[in-house]
Amino acid sequence: MTPSLNLWLIPALPLLGAAINGLFGRRFSRQTVAAIALAFCGGALACVLFVWARFSSLELPHTELLAHWIRSGDFYVNFEFYLDQLTLVMLLVVTGVGFLIHIYSVGYMWEEGGFYRFFSYLNLFMFFMLTLVLAGNYLQMFIGWEGVGLASYLLIGFWFTKDSAASAGKKAFIVNRIGDFGFLIALFLLIKHFNSLNFQQVFSGVQTGVENGAITVGLLTAVGLLLMVGAAGKSAQIPLYVWLPDAMEGPTPVSALIHAATMVTAGVYMVARSHIIFDHAPNALTVVAIIGTLTALFAATIGIAQTDIKKVLAYSTISQLGYMFLGCGVAAYSAGIFHLMTHAFFKGLLFLAAGSVIHSIGGEQDMRKMGGLKQYIPWTFLTMSIATFAIAGFWPLAGFFSKDEILWQAFSSKHGSWAYWLIGVITAFITSFYMFRLWFMTFFGDYRGRSSASHAEPAHAHASHGHDHGDPHESPMIMLVPLIILAVLSFCGGWINFNGHFEHFLAPVFHTATAEPLTDIEAQAAEHSTEYLLMGISLAAAALGLYLAYLLYCKRPELPQKISDTLDGFYDTVVHKYYVDEIYATLFVKPLVIGSTRILWHGVDQGVIDAAINDAADGANHVSDAARHMQSGNLRSYAGWIAAGGAVVIAYMIWLGVR
Amino acid sequence: MVPVSYYLVLSGILFSCGVVGFLIKRNIITIFMSIELMLNGVNLSFVAFAARWGHLSGQVFVFFVMVVAAAEAAVGLAIIIAVYRTRETLNVDQVNLLKL
Numbered sequence: 001m002t003p004s005l006n007l008w009l010i011p012a013l014p015l016l017g018a019a020i021n022g023l024f025g026r027r028f029s030r031q032t033v034a035a036i037a038l039a040f041c042g043g044a045l046a047c048v049l050f051v052w053a054r055f056s057s058l059e060l061p062h063t064e065l066l067a068h069w070i071r072s073g074d075f076y077v078n079f080e081f082y083l084d085q086l087t088l089v090m091l092l093v094v095t096g097v098g099f100l101i102h103i104y105s106v107g108y109m110w111e112e113g114g115f116y117r118f119f120s121y122l123n124l125f126m127f128f129m130l131t132l133v134l135a136g137n138y139l140q141m142f143i144g145w146e147g148v149g150l151a152s153y154l155l156i157g158f159w160f161t162k163d164s165a166a167s168a169g170k171k172a173f174i175v176n177r178i179g180d181f182g183f184l185i186a187l188f189l190l191i192k193h194f195n196s197l198n199f200q201q202v203f204s205g206v207q208t209g210v211e212n213g214a215i216t217v218g219l220l221t222a223v224g225l226l227l228m229v230g231a232a233g234k235s236a237q238i239p240l241y242v243w244l245p246d247a248m249e250g251p252t253p254v255s256a257l258i259h260a261a262t263m264v265t266a267g268v269y270m271v272a273r274s275h276i277i278f279d280h281a282p283n284a285l286t287v288v289a290i291i292g293t294l295t296a297l298f299a300a301t302i303g304i305a306q307t308d309i310k311k312v313l314a315y316s317t318i319s320q321l322g323y324m325f326l327g328c329g330v331a332a333y334s335a336g337i338f339h340l341m342t343h344a345f346f347k348g349l350l351f352l353a354a355g356s357v358i359h360s361i362g363g364e365q366d367m368r369k370m371g372g373l374k375q376y377i378p379w380t381f382l383t384m385s386i387a388t389f390a391i392a393g394f395w396p397l398a399g400f401f402s403k404d405e406i407l408w409q410a411f412s413s414k415h416g417s418w419a420y421w422l423i424g425v426i427t428a429f430i431t432s433f434y435m436f437r438l439w440f441m442t443f444f445g446d447y448r449g450r451s452s453a454s455h456a457e458p459a460h461a462h463a464s465h466g467h468d469h470g471d472p473h474e475s476p477m478i479m480l481v482p483l484i485i486l487a488v489l490s491f492c493g494g495w496i497n498f499n500g501h502f503e504h505f506l507a508p509v510f511h512t513a514t515a516e517p518l519t520d521i522e523a524q525a526a527e528h529s530t531e532y533l534l535m536g537i538s539l540a541a542a543a544l545g546l547y548l549a550y551l552l553y554c555k556r557p558e559l560p561q562k563i564s565d566t567l568d569g570f571y572d573t574v575v576h577k578y579y580v581d582e583i584y585a586t587l588f589v590k591p592l593v594i595g596s597t598r599i600l601w602h603g604v605d606q607g608v609i610d611a612a613i614n615d616a617a618d619g620a621n622h623v624s625d626a627a628r629h630m631q632s633g634n635l636r637s638y639a640g641w642i643a644a645g646g647a648v649v650i651a652y653m654i655w656l657g658v659r
Numbered sequence: 660m661v662p663v664s665y666y667l668v669l670s671g672i673l674f675s676c677g678v679v680g681f682l683i684k685r686n687i688i689t690i691f692m693s694i695e696l697m698l699n700g701v702n703l704s705f706v707a708f709a710a711r712w713g714h715l716s717g718q719v720f721v722f723f724v725m726v727v728a729a730a731e732a733a734v735g736l737a738i739i740i741a742v743y744r745t746r747e748t749l750n751v752d753q754v755n756l757l758k759l
Contacts, residue, residue: 635751636682643678 005051007064007081007134010091013043014126021123025116034106037119041102041126045095052088060084060508061200063136070139075195080136082199086509089337090133090269093344097261098126100482104352105253107479108359118158118251125151129262133269138187138197141270145183145234148263149176155258156250168246175243179233186226193219203276210280217281224277224284227270228291235267235321238295242581244318248310252355255310260317260351261344268324268340272333275510279331285415289329293410293423296322298578300430304437305564305574308365309354312438316391317347319431323406326424330416332409334506338497339402345493346390346399349486353384356479357442360472361449367441374443376472379480381443383487388439390490392432393542401494403428404535411534412527421534425541432545440553447472666707673700687742687749691735698728 017040025033061084070077102122109118128151132144149172157169190197193215194205209215231237236244247259258264271278271288278285296319303315320343327336358365360377374381390397393404407428410420449472474480496502552560564571573579630641677697684690702721709717739749746754 640682643682 004064005054005058005062005083006047007051007083008066010044010047010051010095011127011130011134013040013047014123014130016040018120018123018127021116022120025120028116030110030115033116033119037123038099038102038106040123041095041099044126044130045099048088048091048095051083052092055088058083063200075191077137077139077197079140080198081134082136083134084509085506086269086272086337087133089341089506091130093265093341094126094129094133094262097344097348097486098129098257100485101253101257101261101348101352104256104355104479104482105251107476108253108355109251112251114158118155121151121154121158122254122257125155125258125263129266132266137199138190138202141273142180142183142187145230145266145270146180148258148266149173149180149234152176152247152254152258152263155254156247158250158254162249165249168243168249172243172247175240176233179230179240182226182229182233184230186223186230189219189223189226199273206276206280217283220277220281221284224274224281225287227274227277228284228288231267231271231325232291233267234270235264235325236295236318237267237291237321237325238298241295241299241318242584245311245314245577248308248314252310252351252358255314256348256351256355259314261348264317264321265324265340265344268321268328268336271325271328272337272510275328275331275333278328282415285329285331287329288325289410289415289420292322292325292327292329293420294322295319296326296427297423297430298322300427300434301574302577303434304430305571306434307367309357309367309370309438309442310351310365312367312434313347313350313354316350316431316435317343319427320347320391323403323424323427326410326420327406330410330413330420332406332413333510334503335402335405335409337506338502339406342390342398342402342490342493345486346387346397346490349383349387349483349490350391352479352483352486353380353387356380356475356483357384359475359479364449367438369449370442370447371445371449372443372447373472376447377474379474380483383480383483384443385439386487387490388435392435392545393428393538395539396494398490398493400539401497404538405497407538408531408534412530425538428538429541429545432542433549434545436546436549437553440549444554445557663707663711667704670700670704670707673697673703676700685750685752687739687751687754690751691732691739695728695732698724 017037020036020040021028021033025036028036061082063083064081066079066081068076068078102119105118105122109115112118125148128144128147130144132141132148135141135144153169153173156172157166159165160169187197190202194202194209196202196205206215206220210217210220229240233240244259244264248255250259278288299315299318299322303312303319306312306315320339324336324339324343327333327339356377357370357373357380360373360380361370364370386397390399393400403424407421407424410416410424411418552563576582630637674697677693677695677700680693680696681690684693702724705717705721705724709715709721742754743749748754
């Protein structure tokens with residue numbers, strides 16, 4: 001029995017911070033609010049580091065029971081925490097990146113209204129995310145799952161007076177609800193067939209059930225697919241990805257924390273956590289891989305034509321999440337988790353750096369109005385460059401290792417196929433292209449911001465600051481330090497998988513998934529030469545993307561216009577994101593709105609419910625109005641009524657007697 | 660012997676006369692007399708049944724009713740006199756306010 005680590009402290013600390021700031025923050029100064037938020041978030045980080053330090057002495061998986069929750073017959077659910085290598089990785093990513101983003105937010109949000117509210121929500125998000133990651137059963141995971149959705153909703157709609165932000169928040173929440181529906185059904189199936197939601201019990205139930213034939217593959221496929229529906233909602237995969245680009249309405253640190261580094265990876269985590277179910281359901285696994293691959297490619301192509309710096313990053317996030325699902329879908333869960341981790345570093349950094357860019361030029365998000373910023377904001381430029389090279393997959397930065405691992409697994413795993421690999425490489429090329437497009441448009445050439453004196457539409461609440469932005473200026477130190485730390489992590493983060501170290505670390509979690517080591521030296525050598533070949537190809541793809549972006553956006557900036565003119569119709573389609581939002585609006589939203597208005601509102605609500613109540617009231621009114629006249633105040637009429645009543649009673653009694 | 664139903668029919672007629680008089684008359688003394696008529700109509704059926712079954716309780720009831728009626732007459736006539744002194748009318752429709 002390993003000693004208790006008080007794991008409950010890890011989520012409880014941010015919750016406490018959220019409560020203090022949320023309840024009393026209005027009266028605190030900004031310094032106090034920031035100190036509280038940072039202290040409680042940092043406390044969670046410290047707890048995680050403590051757990052990490054004790055990790056080697058633990059008996060894994062380590063579980064801690066906090067309280068009993070639901071007991072119904074022999075079915076029960078507890079508040080319990082589950083710690084293994086996967087959890088630890090997620091904890092470190094969430095608290096580490098989360099803490100850095102908290103620090104950054106202090107600088108970024110300093111001049112915003114609702115400062116305390118922002119940090120309260122941010123801490124609340126940390127609480128739910130840590131609950132999700134530490135959960136020992138699916139229901140507790142679901143609490144965190146819903147909770148991060150709530151925090152995401154609150155933070156996307158942080159500038160709630162702006163209509164687009166409010167509706168983006170609603171969109172995110174509603175689209176996520178569709179995914180949650182799938183997740184819930186999966187939980188019901190698990191309860192029905194395993195009578196438990198506890199991870200260990202379900203997983204051992206799956207193992208034994210498959211062995212003795214009590215559990216069919218069809219059931220596991222259904223559960224897997226439903227879980228994937230949930231994951232697709234939370235992690236913005238086809239067909240539920242539409243909320244993530246809109247979610248960029250939130251403050252940039254939120255985009256970095258929730259919509260890049262942590263929350264959107266919850267789906268990947270959940271699939272990896274449920275890997276035993278997926279391992280026994282190859283069809284579900286294939287679906288995961290196909291969805292991941294398609295999403296990666298699809299979102300990347302949309303990313304090419306976006307002009308809003310955050311939208312580019314949003315589509316890039318969707319695309320990278322697609323990679324993670326591809327990794328999970330070929331049963332290379334550790335590769336998916338590895339990419340999740342490096343992605344948290346470099347995409348968190350990209351968003352924060354983009355926030356720094358936006359901050360420096362007074363809230364402008366349109367890349368066409370940037371350019372030449374590298375001499376104004378050298379630190380942001382430097383860190384963003386590292387992140388860009390990392391996501392594009394250049395050696396020896398973090399993205400290279402993780403992406404390459406996924407591509408290699410997609411090619412070589414027994415669930416893999418060359419098609420996954422090919423699409424993956426094409427996506428890598430596109431990724432490199434649009435990221436360098438962003439890079440060149442933002443930092444090179446001439447600054448194009450001043451020419452447009454009046455912003456047609458303030459894309460960001462920053463624009464309403466009022467203070468005149470002269471030259472772009474570098475962000476304060478409190479924002480730069482997290483950038484630099486994340487830049488270091490984006491640079492070195494990939495090295496931890498040197499010699500497959502990271503995969504070995506995670507191997508006990510994914511025991512059934514790890515490939516049996518090749519004993520044959522020659523086969524191993526052949527494997528290696530293929531691997532190096534593929535690695536070379538993906539590097540070449542990244543370099544090609546860099547060159548193309550350089551050609552189009554730095555050397556000959558008039559070319560993109562010409563190309564888009566020649567590709568008129570197709571270009572338009574891509575700019576409009578393949579009209580997916582419009583298609584969804586026509587297919588789902590509009591019928592729903594019309595149906596709700598005509599049938600539910602006018603028909604059922606007004607026609608049946610309101611009508612029933614109103615008619616009942618009217619009827620009562622009429623009857624009472626008629627009866628009212630009996631109460632004339634005339635004594636003799638009362639006596640007459642009494643006499644009449646008596647007569648009726650007597651008549652009745654006589655009738656009874658006669659009968 | 661006169662059958663009991665005769666008494667009952669007479670009692671019903673008397674009571675109905677009382678009711679009708681009570682309802683249609685406006686003179687308070689007539690109304691008062693109508694009430695007496697109703698009471699006596701009921702008394703008649705009491706004594707008829709008492710005689711029919713040989714029980715005393717019906718007759719005892721009649722005495723009670725007569726006592727109450729006498730008390731009522733005393734109080735009621737006093738009120739009527741008081742009303743007449745202040746309002747100078749015996750029409751009940753004009754005596755619809757308790758205060759002056």
